Amino acid sequence: xxxxxxxIGAGGVGHVxxxxxxxxxxxxxxxxxxxxxxxxxxxxxESVLRKNNLKDSSKKLYSRRVDAMDIPSLINxxxxxxxxxxxxxGQPYINMSVLEACIETGAVYMDxxxxxxxxxxxxxxxxxxxxxWKRKQRCEENGITAILGIGFDPGVVNxxxxxxxxxxxxxxDTIDILDVNAGSHGRYFATNFDPExxxxxxxxxxxxxxxQWMLQKVHSIRxxxxxPVVGTQPVYLTGHDxxxxxxxNIDANSVxxxxxxxxxxxxxxxxxxxxxxxxxxxxxxxNGVEIAPIKVLKALLPDPASLxxxxxxxxxxxxxxxxxxxxxxxxxxxxxxxxxxxxxEELESQAISYTAGVxxxxxxxxVARGDWDVKQMVNVEELxxxxxxxxxxxxxxxTEIIESPASFTxxxxxxxxxx
Amino acid sequence: xxxxxxxIGAGGVGHVxxxxxxxxxxxxxxxxxxxxxxxxxxxxxESVLRKNNLKDSSKKLYSRRVDAMDIPSLINxxxxxxxxxxxxxGQPYINMSVLEACIETGAVYMDxxxxxxxxxxxxxxxxxxxxxWKRKQRCEENGITAILGIGFDPGVVNxxxxxxxxxxxxxxDTIDILDVNAGSHGRYFATNFDPExxxxxxxxxxxxxxxQWMLQKVHSIRxxxxxPVVGTQPVYLTGHDxxxxxxxNIDANSVxxxxxxxxxxxxxxxxxxxxxxxxxxxxxxxNGVEIAPIKVLKALLPDPASLxxxxxxxxxxxxxxxxxxxxxxxxxxxxxxxxxxxxxEELESQAISYTAGVxxxxxxxxVARGDWDVKQMVNVEELxxxxxxxxxxxxxxxTEIIESPASFTxxxxxxxxxx
Numbered sequence: 142x143x144x145x146x147x148x149i150g151a152g153g154v155g156h157v158x159x160x161x162x163x164x165x166x167x168x169x170x171x172x173x174x175x176x177x178x179x180x181x182x183x184x185x186x187e188s189v190l191r192k193n194n195l196k197d198s199s200k201k202l203y204s205r206r207v208d209a210m211d212i213p214s215l216i217n218x219x220x221x222x223x224x225x226x227x228x229x230x231g232q233p234y235i236n237m238s239v240l241e242a243c244i245e246t247g248a249v250y251m252d253x254x255x256x257x258x259x260x261x262x263x264x265x266x267x268x269x270x271x272x273x274w275k276r277k278q279r280c281e282e283n284g285i286t287a288i289l290g291i292g293f294d295p296g297v298v299n300x301x302x303x304x305x306x307x308x309x310x311x312x313x314d315t316i317d318i319l320d321v322n323a324g325s326h327g328r329y330f331a332t333n334f335d336p337e338x339x340x341x342x343x344x345x346x347x348x349x350x351x352x353q354w355m356l357q358k359v360h361s362i363r364x365x366x367x368x369p370v371v372g373t374q375p376v377y378l379t380g381h382d383x384x385x386x387x388x389x390n391i392d393a394n395s396v397x398x399x400x401x402x403x404x405x406x407x408x409x410x411x412x413x414x415x416x417x418x419x420x421x422x423x424x425x426x427x428n429g430v431e432i433a434p435i436k437v438l439k440a441l442l443p444d445p446a447s448l449x450x451x452x453x454x455x456x457x458x459x460x461x462x463x464x465x466x467x468x469x470x471x472x473x474x475x476x477x478x479x480x481x482x483x484x485x486e487e488l489e490s491q492a493i494s495y496t497a498g499v500x501x502x503x504x505x506x507x508v509a510r511g512d513w514d515v516k517q518m519v520n521v522e523e524l525x526x527x528x529x530x531x532x533x534x535x536x537x538x539x540t541e542i543i544e545s546p547a548s549f550t551x552x553x554x555x556x557x558x559x560x
Numbered sequence: 561x562x563x564x565x566x567x568i569g570a571g572g573v574g575h576v577x578x579x580x581x582x583x584x585x586x587x588x589x590x591x592x593x594x595x596x597x598x599x600x601x602x603x604x605x606e607s608v609l610r611k612n613n614l615k616d617s618s619k620k621l622y623s624r625r626v627d628a629m630d631i632p633s634l635i636n637x638x639x640x641x642x643x644x645x646x647x648x649x650g651q652p653y654i655n656m657s658v659l660e661a662c663i664e665t666g667a668v669y670m671d672x673x674x675x676x677x678x679x680x681x682x683x684x685x686x687x688x689x690x691x692x693w694k695r696k697q698r699c700e701e702n703g704i705t706a707i708l709g710i711g712f713d714p715g716v717v718n719x720x721x722x723x724x725x726x727x728x729x730x731x732x733d734t735i736d737i738l739d740v741n742a743g744s745h746g747r748y749f750a751t752n753f754d755p756e757x758x759x760x761x762x763x764x765x766x767x768x769x770x771x772q773w774m775l776q777k778v779h780s781i782r783x784x785x786x787x788p789v790v791g792t793q794p795v796y797l798t799g800h801d802x803x804x805x806x807x808x809n810i811d812a813n814s815v816x817x818x819x820x821x822x823x824x825x826x827x828x829x830x831x832x833x834x835x836x837x838x839x840x841x842x843x844x845x846x847n848g849v850e851i852a853p854i855k856v857l858k859a860l861l862p863d864p865a866s867l868x869x870x871x872x873x874x875x876x877x878x879x880x881x882x883x884x885x886x887x888x889x890x891x892x893x894x895x896x897x898x899x900x901x902x903x904x905e906e907l908e909s910q911a912i913s914y915t916a917g918v919x920x921x922x923x924x925x926x927v928a929r930g931d932w933d934v935k936q937m938v939n940v941e942e943l944x945x946x947x948x949x950x951x952x953x954x955x956x957x958x959t960e961i962i963e964s965p966a967s968f969t970x971x972x973x974x975x976x977x978x979x
Binding site: 329330408409412413415416417418424425426427428430432434436437438439440441442 | 749835836837846851855856859860
């Protein structure tokens with residue numbers, strides 16, 4: 142039984158992770174939230190207490206300041222807090238240093254996105270191969286449990302692929318992961334998580350199609366899909382983390398990711414991007430100061446955490462999977478509906494952060510119980526799906542399945558570049 | 561006979577002023593270009609020499625570095641260069657210090673826009689009353705010729721109002737100044753002059769309507785007008801410098817300004833403005849640096865001077881004037897057509913800078929000749945129009961007049977705010 146959780150990162154997802162850990166601290170033990178800005182951790186703790194979400198008040202819930210790029214500091218923090226589980230929900234730039242600290246201390250490592258080098262955008266696939274997977278052998282040698290990409294997407298959607306393979310299909314042809322936010326935050330424009338990270342997703346589209354990597358232009362391939370509950374929504378072929386492990390671990394011809402965008406969002410994004418405002422390459426301004434435009438844009442856009450009060454509507458994230466079972470063609474849509482206002486009511490968050498923050502806590506519980514404490518580095522689809530999906534059902538993220546759903550039929554995708 | 565010209569400012573308009581002064585240096589004498597960045601002055605001088613535009617090679621054409629906010633430095637520069645005429649085409653923040661240096665040294669002062677305090681945007685009208693006109697009495701006492709707003713608009717359009725009064729009308733009802741750029745620079749988005757100054761025009765719309773100042777929302781009142789040569793173009797009610805003197809000096813019921821904008825321009829401007837990127841109010845970014853978003857936007861947008869090569873199409877700026885003559889209703893459209901590519905051919909510029917830069921040189925010639933050396937502070941409509949208009953005809957800016965042109969009929973304008 143592992144216990145005591147160290148949460149690294151105090152953004153919107155960290156907020157949800159802290160609430161959910163506190164709601165299960167009888168299993169998880171003491172909870173420490175650490176961030177570069179300790180005040181953000183304390184604000185989250187205030188929210189947990191305000192919502193009465195600390196289940197066992199004999200357990201500690203407290204904050205620390207940490208520079209997550211500084212491995213010795215991280216090692217000290219893990220030891221000092223006696224944390225056996227580390228949930229990394231900071232910016233993806235810190236993954237490799239947090240992972241290293243876990244390997245050194247024996248703590249369980251989890252994250253929700255692939256490591257990124259701030260100076261490199263959309264590297265060649267598979268992205269895990271450039272960073273985390275290089276530590277696979279050391280994790281195995283040291284008996285380290287490292288669960289990569291255990292948010293919603295990547296995370297739950299990967300587990301649904303395992304579930305499909307285990308329970309629904311003999312062979313899988315295509316997996317199309319569809320992510321749509323049909324909610325409204327009432328602002329002119331906002332990103333639902335860190336804009337710097339958000340916009341990096343849109344630089345290039347790598348997709349796994351007919352068993353090869355293909356490169357596409359951003360927002361160039363659109364499909365309108367009739368979702369359950371939220372109705373018909375436009376989604377666009379987009380690059381995304383989970384493709385980089387699913388392409389390796391799941392025997393399917395195509396694994397693609399599609400993100401929903403409204404016309405207004407795309408127009409604003411197109412303007413900002415064409416002007417150069419989403420760029421991380423510094424420009425020199427009149428007084429000689431150099432600054433990355435994206436940093437200024439980030440300062441101007443609403444703090445994603447500030448969107449939660451008053452956010453209305455629902456998200457729908459689902460896997461449209463086609464294949465065969467018992468020599469019959471079969472298609473299913475495995476999905477979750479999450480309501481922004483209900484997330485706010487439960488823990489002062491919104492559905493984007495909620496869907497990303499609940500899964501790592503479910504995973505931590507499975508690790509604490511021993512079910513998922515696998516002493517090696519894995520992606521989520523390599524772990525048993527059923528206990529995870531069932532636990533999520535109890536924790537607020539219900540998995541629903543439609544047999545023979547509305548057909549999802551993308552146009553023929555051809556690569557713009559040979560890979 | 562006054563001579564020797566000091567040009568302050570080495571942007572796109574300074575470029576044209578330098579070329580045109582050089583082309584008339586037999587009258588104007590030595591030409592010095594001064595700017596905070598001396599290299600920009602030298603680049604302009606290279607262009608003048610490359611185009612063989614230095615008429616009398618026995619006269620000097622040279623550069624100096626100057627901080628135009630520093631009055632003692634300006635006084636030294638005027639004395640050292642023995643300049644009797646100063647053409648200020650720098651940012652409008654420097655007007656009052658350059659004017660002061662002229663009053664102190666006896667030099668003739670000219671500018672092409674109203675003074676602005678960097679921290680105040682769209683102050684209460686009339687704008688001249690807040691700054692320049694406070695020096696009227698000192699100019700008169702010291703026999704200083706100061707010609708305010710002698711670009712195209714303000715400038716030529718003011719002179720056309722005087723011309724209308726002198727030669728075309730007994731009474732004037734409405735003056736609608738229409739400014740449209742029907743050219744194409746081929747870039748995604750660019751401003752034709754300093755974006756910082758450009759966007760300040762769009763913060764509020766002050767308009768002189770039915771003999772009172774009215775406040776309107778930006779880009780909220782549109783008229784499609786059938787222009788000569790460039791055809792039908794949308795124009796929007798906009799605030800502009802010339803209204804602030806014409807409302808006082810010309811006996812007309814309404815004097816309004818309309819700027820042409822395409823849908824793409826308005827969309828981009830709307831996004832940038834709604835996000836806050838056109839703001840001069842500093843924001844704090846992650847590392848604690850404070851920066852005004854407009855400075856970053858300016859660094860990203862094309863340098864207006866870089867647009868000139870390959871710029872195609874034409875500008876049309878004209879005054880639609882309605883009134884009576886000999887007890888008959890009369891309407892005229894007094895206008896100029898300027899061709900971007902021809903401007904580039906003549907002096908490596910484009911039509912926006914050309915139309916703004918030629919008029920102050922014409923004025924300098926009229927001052928040098930004595931016609932306009934009025935020993936007081938004036939706006940352009942207070943000076944005899946005919947010699948100016950005739951000289952511009954010879955210098956590349958032809959005035960054309962249509963009797964009974966296509967009707968310009970704005971909707972009823974009501975003030976959003978009592979003034």
